[in-house]
Amino acid sequence: xxxxxxxxxxxxxxxxxxxxxxxxxxxxxxxxxxxxxxxxxxxxxxxxxxxxxxxxxxxxxxxxxxxxxxxxxxxxxxxxxxxxxxxxxxxxxxxxxxxxxxxxxxxxxxxxxxxxxxxxxxxxxxxxxxxxxxxxxxxxxxxxxxxxxxxxxxxxxxxxxxxxxxxxxxxxxxxxxxxxxxxxxxxxxxxxxxxxxxxxxxxxxxxxxxxxxxxxxxxxxxxxxxxxxxxxxxxxxxxxxxxxxxxxxxxxxxxxxxxxxxxxxxxxxxxxxxxxxxxxxxxxxxxxxxxxxxxxxxxxxxxxxxxxxxxxxxxxxxxxxxxxxxxxxxxxxxxxxxxxxxxxxxxxxxxxxxxxxxxxxxxxxxxxxxxxxxxxxxxxxxxxxxxxxxxxxxxxxxxxxxxxxxxxxxxxxxxxxxxxxxxxxx
Amino acid sequence: xxxxxxxxxxxxxxxxxxxxxxxxxxxxxxxxxxxxxxxxxxxxxxxxxxxxxxxxxxxxxxxxxxxxxxxxxxxxxxxxxxxxxxxxxxxxxxxxxxxxxxxxxxxxxxxxxxxxxxxxxxxxxxxxxxxxxxxxxxxxxxxxxxxxxxxxxxxxxxxxxxxxxxxxxxxxxxxxxxxxxxxxxxxxxxxxxxxxxxxxxxxxxxxxxxxxxxxxxxxxxxxxxxxxxxxxxxxxxxxxxxxxxxxxxxxxxxxxxxxxxxxxxxxxxxxxxxxxxxxxxxxxxxxxxxxxxxxxxxxxxxxxxxxxxxxxxxxxxxxxxxxxxxxxxxxxxxxxxxxxxxxxxxxxxxxxxxxxxxxxxxxxxxxxxxxxxxxxxxxxxxxxxxxxxxxxxxxxxxxxxxxxxxxxxxxxxxxxxxxxxxxxxx
Numbered sequence: 104x105x106x107x108x109x110x111x112x113x114x115x116x117x118x119x120x121x122x123x124x125x126x127x128x129x130x131x132x133x134x135x136x137x138x139x140x141x142x143x144x145x146x147x148x149x150x151x152x153x154x155x156x157x158x159x160x161x162x163x164x165x166x167x168x169x170x171x172x173x174x175x176x177x178x179x180x181x182x183x184x185x186x187x188x189x190x191x192x193x194x195x196x197x198x199x200x201x202x203x204x205x206x207x208x209x210x211x212x213x214x215x216x217x218x219x220x221x222x223x224x225x226x227x228x229x230x231x232x233x234x235x236x237x238x239x240x241x242x243x244x245x246x247x248x249x250x251x252x253x254x255x256x257x258x259x260x261x262x263x264x265x266x267x268x269x270x271x272x273x274x275x276x277x278x279x280x281x282x283x284x285x286x287x288x289x290x291x292x293x294x295x296x297x298x299x300x301x302x303x304x305x306x307x308x309x310x311x312x313x314x315x316x317x318x319x320x321x322x323x324x325x326x327x328x329x330x331x332x333x334x335x336x337x338x339x340x341x342x343x344x345x346x347x348x349x350x351x352x353x354x355x356x357x358x359x360x361x362x363x364x365x366x367x368x369x370x371x372x373x374x375x376x377x378x379x380x381x382x383x384x385x386x387x388x389x390x391x392x393x394x395x396x397x398x399x400x401x402x403x404x405x406x407x408x409x410x411x412x413x414x415x416x417x418x419x420x421x422x423x424x425x426x427x428x429x430x431x432x433x434x435x436x437x438x439x440x441x442x443x444x445x446x447x448x449x450x451x452x453x454x455x456x457x458x459x460x461x462x463x464x465x466x467x468x469x470x471x472x473x474x475x476x477x478x479x480x481x482x483x484x485x486x487x488x489x490x491x492x493x494x495x496x497x498x499x500x501x502x503x504x505x506x507x508x509x510x511x512x513x514x515x516x517x518x519x520x521x522x523x524x525x526x527x528x529x
Numbered sequence: 530x531x532x533x534x535x536x537x538x539x540x541x542x543x544x545x546x547x548x549x550x551x552x553x554x555x556x557x558x559x560x561x562x563x564x565x566x567x568x569x570x571x572x573x574x575x576x577x578x579x580x581x582x583x584x585x586x587x588x589x590x591x592x593x594x595x596x597x598x599x600x601x602x603x604x605x606x607x608x609x610x611x612x613x614x615x616x617x618x619x620x621x622x623x624x625x626x627x628x629x630x631x632x633x634x635x636x637x638x639x640x641x642x643x644x645x646x647x648x649x650x651x652x653x654x655x656x657x658x659x660x661x662x663x664x665x666x667x668x669x670x671x672x673x674x675x676x677x678x679x680x681x682x683x684x685x686x687x688x689x690x691x692x693x694x695x696x697x698x699x700x701x702x703x704x705x706x707x708x709x710x711x712x713x714x715x716x717x718x719x720x721x722x723x724x725x726x727x728x729x730x731x732x733x734x735x736x737x738x739x740x741x742x743x744x745x746x747x748x749x750x751x752x753x754x755x756x757x758x759x760x761x762x763x764x765x766x767x768x769x770x771x772x773x774x775x776x777x778x779x780x781x782x783x784x785x786x787x788x789x790x791x792x793x794x795x796x797x798x799x800x801x802x803x804x805x806x807x808x809x810x811x812x813x814x815x816x817x818x819x820x821x822x823x824x825x826x827x828x829x830x831x832x833x834x835x836x837x838x839x840x841x842x843x844x845x846x847x848x849x850x851x852x853x854x855x856x857x858x859x860x861x862x863x864x865x866x867x868x869x870x871x872x873x874x875x876x877x878x879x880x881x882x883x884x885x886x887x888x889x890x891x892x893x894x895x896x897x898x899x900x901x902x903x904x905x906x907x908x909x910x911x912x913x914x915x916x917x918x919x920x921x922x923x924x925x926x927x928x929x930x931x932x933x934x935x936x937x938x939x940x941x942x943x944x945x946x947x948x949x950x951x952x953x954x955x
Contacts, residue, residue: 139947140668140672140945140946140947141945141946141947154585157583157584157585157586157944158583158946159580159583159944159945159946160583162946164716164945164946166713166716166717167716167945170715170716171715176718176719178672178675178676179669179672179675179676180676198676231946242566243605246566246604246605249604249605250604250605250606250624287592289596289597290590290592290593290596291592292602293602501931501935502928502931502932502935505927505928505931506928509927509928518583518585519566519567519585519590519593520566520567520584520585520588520590520657521565521566521567
């Protein structure tokens with residue numbers, strides 16, 4: 104019996120999952136390793152954080168997703184290292200697995216640039232745990248404000264600062280504004296939830312700078328209608344448990360700072376860099392060749408947010424967005440297929456940009472495809488349609504649509520459960 | 530201006546919430562205190578624990594439930610004591626609130642009888658946190674078994690012991706059996722999830738002993754069809770992290786022991802007993818008068834699971850079930866109404882037993898109303914119908930129905946998210 108080619112895939116996000124599914128009919132043995140038991144639909148994470156959706160609505164068990172694929176085994180575990188000499192990945196618990204081909208799709212983590220100490224007072228938004236932390240922080244701030252006798256402290260508790268004016272930051276700020284100005288209206292006696300301040304801080308002179316200027320201006324207008332205050336062209340200088348200081352000297356008293364300003368490659372990237380001798384690129388990402396492989400290691404590929412891929416003839420790396428990861432996964436699966444049957448490798452990977460969209464609260468969005476732009480309700484409907492289509496798994500599509508329909512009609516956000524244990528501490 | 534009569538309600542469960550809602554049109558000032566931000570529909574908690582539903586499906590923000598009731602304020606906090614002399618409740622954070630009438634509806638907590646040390650290796654099922662702990666324990670046992678090379682350890686990980694053969698225990702055992710024997714079939718490569726053992730331990734000679742003998746016999750048959758092993762007439766003698774020892778000498782190697790065998794009154798009951806000088810009854814419950822008041826304290830009422838209410842002419846206390854709490858709440862709200870308008874008090878509280886039901890997996894249930902009994906699919910449809918009707922809040926009804934319809938058709942349990950942080954530890 105011929106020994107099957109072993110493909111180890113690290114990470115079950117958009118890149119890893121696509122790759123596994125594309126290899127479904129290849130004569131390979133796939134091992135999918137993830138430290139979560141689920142594939143996460145990250146673009147809707149902000150809705151879990153603001154009580155619009157439940158975690159399970161945007162998370163599908165990886166096991167279920169690959170259960171019918173007999174050439175794939177999936178395990179729960181965290182990879183700590185890659186042993187290049189032995190062609191093995193090593194898990195934190197010491198277990199190790201051999202590979203013939205390794206695909207690293209471990210994604211990115213929140214980065215506070217050179218201020219790791221900020222992580223104590225700031226929450227990122229990369230995992231379901233993060234989203235639940237933010238949900239807890241927002242809701243408990245309202246609960247504490249309701250019980251506080253001090254108007255100044257109430258104001259501090261009701262001030263929410265979102266750092267980073269990319270799609271995540273804008274969506275987050277819009278959702279908090281809706282939650283406080285609409286969904287929770289009339290639910291408090293001692294405070295007015297409508298009086299909450301939501302402040303969006305962006306270092307660029309405009310938010311959503313990857314969009315055309317007129318679209319980004321429309322987004323600003325929409326944000327202002329929702330009651331979001333903008334601080335443009337300023338950075339965060341310092342954060343402590345009571346306030347944020349901006350680079351323009353402004354100090355904002357707040358209990359909640361949400362970080363959507365930056366990510367860096369998963370720390371696993373550093374281990375791989377050490378093991379392969381390839382120095383990390385900017386943002387702790389691993390520079391890859393035109394075929395997504397690690398220089399000097401043609402059987403190790405890095406795709407998605409962890410890869411620093413510079414298209415031929417350009418100088419900028421591709422952005423850390425889902426479509427890049429998905430297209431790279433498709434490319435690498437094709438390359439593996441060619442190798443298995445002895446065909447020549449495909450031409451270098453090229454990224455096809457299908458466009459971007461961002462939603463700004465209920466009924467408002469902007470979208471841009473090439474030079475074509477769209478705003479308002481139509482853009483929002485397009486956003487909704489595409490996101491439901493992309494959501495993996497029939498039942499999640501149905502449940503999210505039901506929940507959204509209810510939310511839209513009732514203006515409510517029903518998924519506002521907080522864990523009990525720490526609810527009255529800290 | 531006349532000072533309004535102040536009613537403080539501790540606990541937003543079935544009893545507390547009903548009481549608050551019944552007082553909606555009374556000229557009173559209500560303060561509802563709960564340590565969670567939600568009302569929990571406990572009868573479906575086992576479905577959250579087994580990945581059939583999401584937490585938010587069975588939890589509704591208390592604030593939303595009382596938002597239109599202008600005479601009610603709701604706060605998040607934990608009551609630690611009652612100051613009888615000053616007519617005040619005291620919170621753990623030192624805050625205190627005055628009352629003219631106090632209604633304590635603080636419910637029950639899991640009790641390991643005289644073995645508090647068992648709580649380390651056993652999980653109860655009273656709160657959403659408990660349910661998520663059980664979900665995590667069950668799912669991670671499967672994940673660990675998939676990765677274990679040792680058949681004996683695999684068997685231990687795949688053995689689930691449920692202690693207590695009341696409705697909660699039976700429903701829990703049935704749901705774990707469905708999860709492992711159906712929902713997760715074909716999802717593992719190294720183990721067969723169908724080989725999981727589910728063992729239900731009950732001290733009585735039959736499970737569901739509050740039902741007629743023939744109904745409880747039918748339930749036993751249904752449980753066996755589902756693959757649940759029964760251990761009847763035996764108690765748990767000891768529990769450690771690796772095994773359970775039964776009173777008949779049997780030792781069962783297991784990683785998961787779920788406790789549905791006993792509850793006791795909320796520890797707040799002990800503080801109230803000390804403050805009022807009324808000794809606690811069996812199960813740490815507070816003995817109450819025929820009008821649900823604490824002896825010698827006509828303005829302090831205890832209702833629901835925390836009350837030990839003995840109907841006139843009987844010797845047994847009423848069971849700790851939702852209908853008792855709801856009917857007591859209705860009674861006490863009527864009594865408060867009479868007092869406010871100077872009417873004589875109503876006759877002593879009497880409980881009207883509308884019957885009981887328990888479900889045993891997909892499509893099977895038993896129900897008993899008076900002497901009338903029902904089993905099989907019809908009983909299950911009745912169970913489903915009644916539970917959806919009783920679920921508070923329109924959107925939860927819709928979402929649960931959608932999720933159940935999907936679950937029924939696909940045999941799936943989609944809400945199988947595990948938190949990531951501890952997934953590969955312990």
